[in-house]
Amino acid sequence: MDEPAGYYCYCFDIFWILKFEKLGFKEFCFKKSLFLFHFGGASCNNCDIEILDCLTPRYDVERFGMQLVGSIRHADVLLVNGSINKKDKPRLLEIYRQAPKPIIVIAIGACGCTGGIFAEGNTFAGPVDKIIPVDAYIPGCPPKPEAILAGIVKLLNK
């Protein structure tokens, strides 16, 4: 956790009022209510489980107004993890095309960010940012839930 002050800022509503004046109504509402959609590429499932860990009582991303949705049409954030191989690439493009804009894309894990150990692989179709524009990278193999939360909070504070 790099910025504990920024992290605690999101726990208390009072600080949001200060941010509200700076951001304007639309952006304020957008940042307070992010619906997450989870796209798993050819993942080893570690990152998937760590993403689901963020929803558990210990980490609880619903404090920040985030919730996991099942349909890309409702999503504001596209979480991509796992290495994207040649079979996954058209599906990821399709999902990105179907998403209502504005959409934030977050690449999670070493495979999502750079390709990790699969970067030299035969079927590897490039890291996520070669395929769709990425707003934030959360490296780690797998990243801890704290790291995922810190990444999202940093993105919101940007």
Next chain:
Amino acid sequence: MLRDLFYYLIYPGFLFVAVVGGLLSFFDRKITAWVQFRKGPPLLQPFYDFFKLLLVKETITPAKGSKMTFLLAPVFSLFGATVSSVLIFLPLLGIKTGFTGDVIVIFYLLTIPSLSYIIGALASGNPLASIGASREMKLVISYELSFLLVLIAIIIKSDMSISLYDIINAQQPANAFIGSVSGVILFIVVIFCLQAKLGLVPFDMAEAETEITHGSFIEYSGSAYALIKLTKYMMLFTLPAFVVALFMKGFNFEGIGILWTVLKVLAIVLILTLIRNTNPRVRISQAMRFFFVWMNLLAIIAIVLIFFGY
């Protein structure tokens, strides 16, 4: 004319019900979080969700499917929720007495949101949405009969008065209807009917997130989805208030009565939330059997008990 418009758009109607319904939706999510030992969302979270969907997000219309029907269905569901809430809250808040037979009109108006969801889902042209719509249709068929039997029992209990104002007044001198044996049985039936009407967990197979990914609402995005969310918030206030009117003497705004009024609504929402947090999703066949056999049986037993004076 202006007064009617005020009734429909602001005080007992759209704005009031939407704001209170949003707060009740927060209550529902907070209780859910506490049941799961989480911290839960901030107070204004339902409004952030609504305004984000309404103002920020893009609305996508389906490429294959009827765009007009798809976009109009949420508007109709909102109309249905607004008109039914006005007809319920005018007698409930003591503003107007309503008209004879308004219970029956309310019964029909309360089905409009579900029917609009079905129409919108079928217009979207998505296979998962059509599965959701078919499940919603079966669910409507199964719970409406139980709901109608409850209304019939209440009408018999209140000496054959078919106006909501008379039903509330019939409870005022004597005890509330929930204070009798038949009342308790009917209350159990109506709570399960509300659960199905609101699409909460034991009966949320129409929008099952984990199997058919929000089913009926899968194609909705942006402002159309915002209207659906708003309809859900409004129904979360309207239906418990209707139950308060039918079973618990309605609302009272004199002195300590305000506290009781708030507690009655919160108690019913709490029961709904606890049922939704402690039960798994049932199959559609199980839900149909549950309503057709057990809930109808309970309602009929209650009607028989009413005739014997219990």
